Amino acid sequence: MSSPRIGVFVCHCGLNIERTVDTQSVSETLRQYSGVAFVSDYDYMCSDPGQQLVSDAIREHRLTGVVIAACSPAMHEPTFRRAADDAGLNSYLVEMANIREHCSWVHLDRAEATAKAVKIIKTMVEKVRGNHPLDPVRIDHVDKCLVIGAGITGIQAALDVADAGFQVLLVEKEPSIGGHMAQLSETFPTLDCSQCILTPKMVEASRHPNIELLTYSEVLDVAGYVGNYTVKIRKNPTYVDPDKCNLCGDCEKVCPQSVPSEFERGLVDRKAIYIPFQQAVPSTYTLDEHSCLGLQPLRCSECAKVCAPGAINFDMQPEILQEEVAAIIVTTGYDMYPILNLGEYGGGDVPDVIDGLQFERMLSASGPTGGQVRRPSDGRVPKRVVFVQCAGSRDPENHNAYCSKICCMYTAKHALLYRHAVPESEAIIFYIDIRAGGKGYEEFVQNATEHEQIQYLRGKVAKIYREGDKVMLWGVDTLSGKKVEIEADLVVLALSMDPHPSTLALTKTLKISCGGEGFLKEAHPKLRPVETLTAGIYVAGAGQGPKDIPESVAQGSAAAAKTIALLTQDKLSHSPETVSIDEEICGGCGVCVGMCPYTALSLTAAGVAECNEVLCEGCGTCVSACPTGAAQLKNLTDFQLREMIEVALADG
Amino acid sequence: MAKAKIGIYWAAACGGCDCALLEVNEQILDVVAAADILLWPCAADPKYSDLRGYKNGEIDIVLFNGAIRTQENRELAQLIRTKTKYLVAFGSCAQSGGVIGLANQSSRDEIFSTVFGDQANWPQLSSNQDGYDLHLPEFLPRLTNLAEVVEVDYVVPGCPPPKQIVSALFTALVAGDLPATGTVFASSKNLCEECSREREQLKITQILRPHAHESDPDKCLLDQGFMCMGPATRGGCLAVCPAANMPCTGCAGPTANIRDQGAAMLNTVASLIGTGEEGEDQLAAEDAILAQFDDIVGTFYRFGAATSIFKERYHERNATTR
Incomplete structure (x- = not known):
């Protein structure tokens, strides 16, 4: 040369x-x-x-x-x-x-x-x-994408990709799509009805010719690589044939088993056979096998007996589906920080200490109280409600260190809606800081403080406990420096937003990572906010970090745009800076195989390691683990590194 | 055809390599038939003057075993290099310093104190005994392999080199068909290729030592927690140690792409150590596993300490010469 x-x-x-x-x-x-x-x-x-x-x-x-x-x-x-x-x-x-x-x-x-x-x-x-x-590695790809999670983010992403003409598989773990947004009453700062703006999108998602909806389903396994992921999905049995179910509700009436309703946040019970809410999509009943008396006609078959169309089938089995997709959008969303962790606030102990989502259900016209605010303990209308912000947030010693971002806004909204719903009422908000960054947000909070007679107290609540039929709060007003003791009828905790509990397991299945707080980790916090380090896997919505509806929708659309950009390519290209295995040296110990975070490495029948360069992201983990030096990164070999180090350490 | 002229030399060695030459049994007769042995201190009684008497390059090939520990070792290596066409680093000590390379972890004073006790008993470079002037070769400050002193043409690895490798060398020698210089007479692949134990890719959760724990004879020793150096070691010995329930100690040295055998294996072990579940306690648990190592240098650098990247323990070198 x-x-x-x-x-x-x-x-x-x-x-x-x-x-x-x-x-x-x-x-x-x-x-x-x-x-x-x-x-x-x-x-x-x-x-x-x-x-x-x-x-x-x-x-x-x-x-x-x-x-x-x-x-x-x-x-x-x-x-x-x-x-x-x-x-x-x-x-x-x-x-x-x-x-x-x-x-x-x-x-x-x-x-x-x-x-x-x-x-x-x-x-x-x-x-x-x-x-x-x-030369870049060229890859053929399928023309379909998978969206995991059908809250507003997942629905938006699915609709955008489907509208671009590509097939979408929309998988949701719950019996209905809609996510937490379906539970909300009205949305800040415009106070439009959450369900009114959400349900058209839910219907569209279910009717779209390019969207295949898989509810009550879970992603079991993901293999392959960008453009050609093979996903295994388990469709759990609902024991109700959705095509036959006419939603008459007779089954629900006779079902003897009641459990707390997830959708109503435990404010009321549901039956073992149930529909989560009226506008649920798909619109069908689901028999929850965990609360059913036993799925056996001998033990109880009350629902099947009364079901006129014969929709109930106790023999329904889980279905395992295998699908090929080019890209995956992960929108696993959030859950509330467990109220039981807030013992100092009477969490789980004082019935009239509730969380923000429970309050949403109370305010919702379709909720268990028909839109009336009532105390869970005795059903009375509370005359003084205290709202506690940052419950479980911004508290690195005891709870989550981060700010949950949306609580300032929804608490202002809660107080405002409560004041409108209950005349002669008093709303008090404990806050640390008001964070109202966003279009129309600051104005919304200003209006709440100035025109709605909502009292903002700056300080942290130390203790909440029950006294008689009242709820007592001890706290400090840091502006006056005085201790305050308030007697409330109802306390609403603005609980911290946690990543959904399913997030960690799913990231392991997908081989993507979580940040320290457990939220999905993006490739770059500023410049690649919806990508992950694995090509073809995108994240969006509150599963990536606390955020409100507009931001979630924007991220859903962003992830969709990334997916569409991928799907519209004739062939995908992958960096050739991957690992190569020297077959003359590799003795097939297999150490590298277990190291690869992308499952790019395997042992051939001949007993040497082999790298699938399409899967390989060139991270070099295997190179450092390889005891023979057979595994080398192309254009960053050990030899090159040694030369570079020698120059770096040389004099002058 | 004229008979080839060969030599066999030992420097800082235990004698095992000389014995290993005879492990080829009757093949040694072919060697003697094809070649004259001009130099073999272990078996005959040649004098340095004989060696100096040969013309430069007169000897065809010298199998050099042992490390360079003393000034005499160094001088002889240099002398032999001039007298032979091909020089073979024979055995682990010549190849990489061998077990005795571990002495580089101690200073010369420490070594002398251990071996000779009080400084009064330490050997002197020059002394007079019963009217005779006695001279001893200098004990070099650092032990090295052969290649650090002179250019080496071939490497025959092993402690000692196993029969089939010695046999392959003799076959090439007798046939007059030596391979390209630089050849290492062993497998290019690691030992795992020759090992019949089954590897399940397990995480290492405990560190076991063969004298204290029984091993499953069918399963990979590393999987079980025994520090088998096989992955970072050239094959060629047919994995006799693992077959006898002993972890490989790495005597054949690393594969061609590896600069430092111990570092390579440490990287591998560090990658494999794990407690399974990720979590807060994971690091502490991994530290606890690492704490189970009794002798990291002796385990991972048993034969390669002298040629490792660090070469020796840092110590203020005693300037006095002996």
């Missing part, structure tokens, strides 16, 4: 680099470095003229490799790889030497920073010297 001719392009990044790094001196030094055939520096290498400079130099000087000394590869690596490609140099012979984030931005001493910049560039010259031209 002829000797390398590497071009080094040093960017000033305006003053971002130039201020601390002497780019002239860097260029001079690099000109003398072995293998470097051309060096240039420029104000903004990423600008059009800068890119042109790179392309021209590649052609004129027949460069065999390029090092761009500028910013992080996360910024402009694609820019320069494309420029090189245009000039006829394989993209993978281009590397970024990060002399900005790793050097100029973090140092003050110009001489030292300049010396460090030289070293950073030299290490990348060594890397490029060992690089090989690579």
Whole structure:
């Protein structure tokens, strides 16, 4: 092979680099470095003229490799790889030497920073010297996507993808789609009826020719890779044939088994055979096998006896479906922080201490009280309701450290709706700070405080307990510095938002990650908010972090846009910077197989490891675990790393 | 055809490698028929003057076993290099320093104190006994392998090299058909390829030692928690140790892509250690497993300490020469 001719392009990044790094001196030094055939520096290498400079130099000087000394590869690596490609140099012979984030931005001493910049560039010259031209891996894909979770986020994502003309599999664990939004009364800040704006979307999702709805179903297993995921889904038996069920409700009347209604947050009971709520989609009854007396005609078959259309079938079995999808959108949503964890607030102990969602059900015209606010203990209309914000949030010592974001707004809404619903009533809100960032949000809170006679008390509640038929609150008003003791009829806790309990297990199935708080982790908090580190798997909605309806819907649409962008491609392309296995060296110990977070590695019949480069994300976990060195990252081999380290540690 | 001229030399060695040469049984007769043995201190009584008398490159091939521990070892290695066409690092000590490379964990003073006791008893470079001037070779500050002193053409790994590998070398020698220089006379793959135990890809949840625990003879020793070096070690010995319920100790050295055998295996073990479920206590549990190691250097660098990246324990070197 002829000797390398590497071009080094040093960017000033305006003053971002130039201020601390002497780019002239860097260029001079690099000109003398072995293998470097051309060096240039420029104000903004990423600008059009800068890119042109790179392309021209590649052609004129027949460069065999390029090092761009500028910013992080996360910024402009694609820019320069494309420029090189245009000039006829394989993209993978281009590397970024990060002399900005790793050097100029973090140092003050110009001489030292300049010396460090030289070293950073030299290490990348060594890397490029060992690089090989690579071609992206091309993959065929199916034309379908899977959406897990059919709350408002999942419904929005499914509708957007379906409207673009692609098939969608919408999987929901509960008997009905709709999620928590279906439980809400009115939504802040516009106070439109939640169900009124949600149910058209639910109906559309169920009727859309491109959407296949799988309710009461769970994702069991996911294998494969972007464009070609194989998913296994279990459709749990509802024991009711939805095509025969005419919703007469006779079964429900005769069912002897009552359990707390999940949809009504335990405010009332439901029967073992039930429909979660009137507008449920699909509109059919479900027999909950866990609360049914036994699914046996001998033990109890009251429902089947009265069912005129004969819709009830005790012999229904779970169905396991296998589907091929190109992409997966995960919208697992949230759950309330367990009220039982808030013993200091009488959680689970004082019946008239309820959570925000229970209050929503009370306020809802379709709720168990028909829209009237009543105390769970005795059914009386409460005259003084105290709302406690940050119950379980912003409390790193005892509960969740994070802010649940929506509670300030919905508590203001609760107080306002309560004041409207009950005349001569008193609403008191304990808050730490009011966080009302959002269109029309601050105005909404201002209106609540100024015109609705809602009393805001700044401070934390220390203790809530029952005294007679009252609920007592001890707290501190931090503005006056006084202790306060309030006698309330009802207390509503704005409970922290937790990731849905199913989230962790699902992330393991999907091999995506959770953040420390248990919410789905995005690839980048700012620039890749709905992507995960696994190609073709997207996250959206409150499962990714506390957020309100508009944000959830926006994320659902964003994830859909990403999915559509993927589905519209003829073939998918995957980075070729993957792991290769040297079959001459691999003895088949299999250590790598268990390490791979993407299941890209397996042992062949011949007893050597094999890497499926479509699945491989090039993380290198297997490389560090491989005891023989047979597993190597393409263009970042141990050999290259050693050369780079030697240059980095060399004198001068 | 003229008979080939071969030599066999031992430096800092235990003698096992010389014995291993005879493990080929009657094949040694083919060797003697095809070649004259000019040098074999273990079996004959050649003098250095004989060796110095040979012309440069006169000897065809020398099998050099043992590490470079003393100035004499070094000088002889250099002398032999000039006299032979091909030089073979024979056995673990010549290849990578071997077990005695572990001595690099101690300073020369520590070693002498352990071996000779009081400083008064330490050997002197020069002394006079009964009217005779006695000279001892210098004990080098750091033990090295052969390749750190002179260029090596072939490597025959093992402690000692197993019969079939020695036999392969002799076959090539007798046939006059030596492979390209740089060849390591062993498998290019790791030992797992030759091991018949079944590996289930288990996490390591405990560290067991073979003298204290019985092992399941059918299952992978690493799966069971025995620190078998097989994954980070070249095959070629047909995995005789694991077949005899002893974990591989790594005597054949690493595969071609690995710079540091112990580091490679430590990486592997670190990757495999785990308590299954992710969670808050996981790190503490893994630390508890790691704490079960009695001798990390002796386990993972039993034969490669002298050629490891760290080469020796850092210590203020005593400047006095002996």
